[in-house]
Amino acid sequence: EGNTCIGLIDEGHDVIVTRTFSKIFGMAGLRMGYSISSAETAEKIRGVVMSWSPCTSYAAAIGAYQDEAFIxxxxxxxxxxxxxxxxxxxxxxxxxxxxxxxxxxxxxxxxxxxxxxxxxxxxxxxxxxxxxxxxxxxxxxxxxxxxxxxxxxxxxxxxx
Structure with missing residues (x-):
């Protein structure tokens, strides 16, 4: 909450911020996460992605993200x-x-x-x-x- 590098992306720095759902969201086995970057960097990453997640993982991530009491x-x-x-x-x-x-x-x-x-x-x-x-x-x-x-x-x- 208090420490983030997202502002560096907004300032034009070539930075990627990542977050997993492993620990605090209780989803270590699903290997779900996300990244925040410039549109250009995101496009480069998209071209080398070596895995995919089933739709159930996305549903679980959305539910976990919204479960503020559990977090x-x-x-x-x-x-x-x-x-x-x-x-x-x-x-x-x-x-x-x-x-x-x-x-x-x-x-x-x-x-x-x-x-x-x-x-x-x-x-x-x-x-x-x-x-x-x-x-x-x-x-x-x-x-x-x-x-x-x-x-x-x-x-x-x-x-x-």
């Missing part, structure tokens, strides 16, 4: 979960990136793939190494009880 609920739960993770990471004295998203990216001091394996052994899913950021781990927000399990497991996994 507010989803946002509240994401914020609640993110605050729990931030507090845990901060308490452990670990560095993290600021986030307004559905995930927290933090530096554990351990190899990210080792953190991923240790968490998997506890039936908790986190992202392993991304590019060459070998000590940084990404954890996405989920059900509050799953986030609580992550927060309880993290100190032992990172040796704090």
């Amino acid at each position: 507010a609920y989803s946002k509240q739960k994401i914020v609640e979960a993110r605050e729990m993770v931030n507090m845990t990471v901060d308490t452990l004295g670990l560095e993290r990136l600021p986030s307004q998203t559905n995930f927290v990216y933090f530096k554990s001091g351990k190899e990210a793939n080792d953190v991923q394996k240790a968490m998997a052994a506890k039936l908790i899913s986190v992202r392993g190494q991304y590019m060459d950021y070998n000590e940084w781990t990404r954890v996405s927000m989920g059900k509050i009880e799953d986030v609580e399990r992550f927060c309880k497991a993290l100190p032992a996994v990172v040796g704090a």
Whole structure:
């Protein structure tokens, strides 16, 4: 709501703004989203689209977009979960990136793939190494009880 680059498009910058319906709209399995760009850029994109969505996906997206109560609920739960993770990471004295998203990216001091394996052994899913950021781990927000399990497991996994 407060952060957007749409104004850059209006100013003539060659920018594409995208949005998925994955998390806050509860539609991760449908792979629905949209982009905002200049008409010229949209035409270029249209020429290389490699997939299509069935009409049921469009209907679901319209319904989800209009369900303001669900969106507010989803946002509240994401914020609640993110605050729990931030507090845990901060308490452990670990560095993290600021986030307004559905995930927290933090530096554990351990190899990210080792953190991923240790968490998997506890039936908790986190992202392993991304590019060459070998000590940084990404954890996405989920059900509050799953986030609580992550927060309880993290100190032992990172040796704090």
